[in-house]
Amino acid sequence: MTVVETSGLTKRYGNGVLAVDSVEMSVRRGEVYGFLGPNGAGKTTTLRMLVGLIRPSSGTATVAGHPPGDPSGLAKIGSLVEAPGFYPYLSGRENLKVVADYASISHKRVEEVLDIVELTSRAGRKFGSYSTGMKQRLGVAAALLKDPELLILDEPTSGLDPQGMAEMRKLIKDIGQGNRTVLLSSHLLPEVEQICDRVGVIRSGKLVTQSTVQELLGEEGVLVTAQPVDRAFELLKTMFGVAAVSRQNGSIRLQTDPAGSLEINTRLMAAGIGVSELRPIERSLEEAFFQLTGEKQGS
Amino acid sequence: MIASIKAEWRKLRFRPAFSVSAGLIAGITVLFYSLNWYQALHPGARDRGGVVSILTLFPDQFVNNVMGAAFPIGAAIAIVLGAIYAGSEFSWGTLKTTFTQRPGRLSVWTGRAVMFIFWMGMLAMVLFAAGAVMSVVVASFQGHAITWPAIGDISKGFGAIWLAFTVEGAIGLALGVLIRQSAAALGAGLIYILAVELIAVRFIDSINNGAYQWIGNLFVGQNVNALSQSFTSPAFGRTVAPAIGAEQAVLVLIAYGVGLMIVAAVLLRQRDVT
Numbered sequence: 001m002t003v004v005e006t007s008g009l010t011k012r013y014g015n016g017v018l019a020v021d022s023v024e025m026s027v028r029r030g031e032v033y034g035f036l037g038p039n040g041a042g043k044t045t046t047l048r049m050l051v052g053l054i055r056p057s058s059g060t061a062t063v064a065g066h067p068p069g070d071p072s073g074l075a076k077i078g079s080l081v082e083a084p085g086f087y088p089y090l091s092g093r094e095n096l097k098v099v100a101d102y103a104s105i106s107h108k109r110v111e112e113v114l115d116i117v118e119l120t121s122r123a124g125r126k127f128g129s130y131s132t133g134m135k136q137r138l139g140v141a142a143a144l145l146k147d148p149e150l151l152i153l154d155e156p157t158s159g160l161d162p163q164g165m166a167e168m169r170k171l172i173k174d175i176g177q178g179n180r181t182v183l184l185s186s187h188l189l190p191e192v193e194q195i196c197d198r199v200g201v202i203r204s205g206k207l208v209t210q211s212t213v214q215e216l217l218g219e220e221g222v223l224v225t226a227q228p229v230d231r232a233f234e235l236l237k238t239m240f241g242v243a244a245v246s247r248q249n250g251s252i253r254l255q256t257d258p259a260g261s262l263e264i265n266t267r268l269m270a271a272g273i274g275v276s277e278l279r280p281i282e283r284s285l286e287e288a289f290f291q292l293t294g295e296k297q298g299s
Numbered sequence: 300m301i302a303s304i305k306a307e308w309r310k311l312r313f314r315p316a317f318s319v320s321a322g323l324i325a326g327i328t329v330l331f332y333s334l335n336w337y338q339a340l341h342p343g344a345r346d347r348g349g350v351v352s353i354l355t356l357f358p359d360q361f362v363n364n365v366m367g368a369a370f371p372i373g374a375a376i377a378i379v380l381g382a383i384y385a386g387s388e389f390s391w392g393t394l395k396t397t398f399t400q401r402p403g404r405l406s407v408w409t410g411r412a413v414m415f416i417f418w419m420g421m422l423a424m425v426l427f428a429a430g431a432v433m434s435v436v437v438a439s440f441q442g443h444a445i446t447w448p449a450i451g452d453i454s455k456g457f458g459a460i461w462l463a464f465t466v467e468g469a470i471g472l473a474l475g476v477l478i479r480q481s482a483a484a485l486g487a488g489l490i491y492i493l494a495v496e497l498i499a500v501r502f503i504d505s506i507n508n509g510a511y512q513w514i515g516n517l518f519v520g521q522n523v524n525a526l527s528q529s530f531t532s533p534a535f536g537r538t539v540a541p542a543i544g545a546e547q548a549v550l551v552l553i554a555y556g557v558g559l560m561i562v563a564a565v566l567l568r569q570r571d572v573t
Contacts, residue, residue, distance in 0.1 A: 051399045053572040075401045085392025090313055101306035102400035102407070142396065 001029045003150050003181045004050060008059035011045050011205075019045040021205035022059065027150075027183055027198075032176040034196035034213075035185040038293055042205040043185045044082055047154050050183075051079045064150050075103070078148035080156060084139025088128030092119060092138050095127050099142045113141040117171060133164035140171065151175060154185045169195070193285040203293045216288045222258050224268070225251040225277035232273045239267065253281065303402050303410025311414050320380055321425045327372055328365065328429035332356060336437050354534040358434040359446045362456035363535065365430035366527040369463040370520060371493055373426075377419060377464045378488035381471020384415055385563070386481030395572050408564045415472060419464040427457055456530055459549075463523045466552045467492065469559035470519065476563040496520045512542070519555055522548040 004027035011020040020042040027033045037043045048054040050061060052069020066073030086095040096110040114120045117137040122130075130138065136156055143151055156172065157165045169191050176182045176195060186192050192199060193213055200210040209216065226232035233252055236245045244255040254264070258280035268275050311317055339353040355364055388394040397407050438445050447453070470492065474484035500515040515521060525543035543551075 048395075048572070053395050053398060055571060069398075069403075071401050071403050071406075074399060077399070079399050081395060081399070083392055085394070085396040087310060087314075087391060087393060089315055090310070094309065094313065098306050098309050099396060099400060101302055101309055102397055102402060104302045104401055146401075 002026050002062075003029050004033075004061070004063050004183060006046075006050075006059065006061040009046065009049060009056050009061050010058045011042075011049060011054060012057045018205055020049070020056075023202070023205075023207045025200055025207060025210065027181060029149075029181055030179050031197040032172075032182040032184060032195055034192035034199040035183060035202065036187075036189070036192060036199055036289055037185075037202035039187075041202045041293070043202055044154055045205075046202065047079070047081050047152055047183070047185060051077060051081060051152060053081065075146060076149040077152060078143035078146050078150070079152040079154075080136075080139040080143045081152065081154045083158075084135050084142070086127045086135070086138060086142075089126060091124050091126055092130065092134070092141075093123040095138065096123075096142060096145065100145055103146050105145055109145055109147070113144045116144060116175075117141040118167075132159045133161070133167070136160060136164070136168060137171075140168075140175075144175070148180070150181045150183065152183045155187065156184070157186065157188055157191070165191075189286045189289055199285070201289060201292045208292050213285065217282070217285060218288070220256075220258060221281040222254040222256055222261055222264065223248070223251050223277065223279055223281050224254060224264065224275065226268055227274045227276070231271070232268060232275075235268065235271055235273065236264070239264070251277065300402070300406050300409050300413075303407050304413055305410075306397070307410045307414035311418060316380060316383055317418060317421075320376055320422060323376060324368070324373075324422050324425050325429040328368065328426055329433055331367070332364075332430070332433035332437065350536070352534055352536065353437075353441060356434060356437040357441075357443050357445075358431065358438055359448055360532060360534050361430045361434040362427075362448050362452055363530045363532055364434070365426050366456060366460065366530040368426050369460055369527040370467075370523045373422075373460070373464055374467040374492050374520065374523065375489060376422070377468035378471040378474075378492060379485045380418070381415065381468035381473075382475045382485035382488055383471075383481040384411075384418075384468075385472045385475025386478065386484045387475075389475075389479040390481060398572055404568050405564060408567050412472075412560050412564075415468060416465050419468050420461050422464055423457055423461040426460060427453070452530075459526050459530065459545075462549065462552050462556070463526060466519060466556040466559070467523065469556050469563075473559040473563045473566075476566050492520055516543050516547075517551060519552070522551045522555075526552065 004025060006023050006025045009020060009023040012018050023046055035043055045054060049056050050063050050068050052074065061068050064073045064076040087098065090098065093110060093114065096113065097107055100107055100110055114123050117140050119134065119137050119141060122134060127138065140156060143153065153172065157168045160168060172184065173195055184196065196213055198212050199216055201208050224232065224236065229250065233245065233247065236252055236254060240254055240256055246253045261278055265275055265278055335351045336356055339351040339356060342350060354360065398404055435445055471485060471488045474488050475481060478484045478487065496518050497520065500518055500521060503511050503515040522543055525541035526545055526548040528541040529545035
């Protein structure tokens, strides 16, 4: 069952800029969905459309069973889109009470969410005096107030120092457990790889892929560097079949379970072939991301 | 809408602008009474219209006296408050926080408008309270009997000043929503009410020997002035009768207030929150 479903979702701004182009996104109930893309790819615009802040130029979306921005749907959604927006002259606690009042939620819940984001001891301080990390935490707390079915978090680790990032990562992991659906936009690919069940990659406004993390990373395999390489190649072809063996930069790539590495090594050695390297092939999400988005690694 | 009003009240009661504006209104009233009291006791600049009768400073005249706060001081304060109340929601990014909660946009705006009108009522109350207290102080020092205006006159005066503050504030509110920030909105509002409108009215009045004066009579400032000038008494000496009747001024101001609130609501409802 899907919690977020879009069909041809498009946003073209008045100046002609096509920010989001026919996005077909599907987020299933209970999953943690990573929404990836380079800066300016259209992630935030898409999320803003999903929470009803921006109206699409064309296409439709259903979020938590309702059109975006519908009060019945908003009651089931918690969101933190871009920087958290709170009143600087109010304390963190008072800010949450304001949000709770808007959402018609008991103030008892305010203390609960402050506890979840570990901000209780500093909740009496004015929001204007908060560090970036504390502001982000308060934003997550506000998003959790409604105990939402769907939590939309846009770059929640943005601007945080390494310790803050680690704390936020742990927090998102905790929040994402259970039946809650989390739609997370992030640049931090290793985190997405750890946390998310499925990912969608957006480039220049188009959703270029949507799959499980495993599917995106590709099939598992083994890389073998051996001498003489031709003899090794022939032997491995007889072992695994032609289709599973290919050459890669002077080495041999095998599409097989890395758990069989010991047997591969034994057979090659027995045939008098010297093995200098034998390791599992792991394409990181980062590699997959750069491949899909056409971005250059390290740029 | 009740949820929105509750949330707006929580925001407003802690807002420094709320207490600062109330203090400012009270301070200006005290200063106004003090200077006029001094002037009444030390007449010296009759040729520059500096004559103040001590009779105007006693409690029975306090309603007529405080009506002078409607324009331009009250207008300036109300426009500034309206502009920062609406504009700061954009600059702080709090509009997106409120719009992604349960109530719809119109419900949020209605709650905000209701609380702003309440805020203007509180300012009117502070103005009346400060005026009443100062009139008692003056009467006590001067050994004059303390008698109050009829409750009907107090209510009418309070309603008039509340309406004036609300409409002037609505200019700031609408500009804050239109421009989506506080500073430019309050600048534009002040320039309009203190300069542009006055120049425009003078120009319109001068065309064809005043043939189009009725157009000038439709401007906000003219109607606020006419309404405040309708509260007078013989103690204030001879005054020029306002060009606009009080009833007409009330109707025009209500039309402005409702119109500006609707324009702001439509803008908020239709536009993207980026």
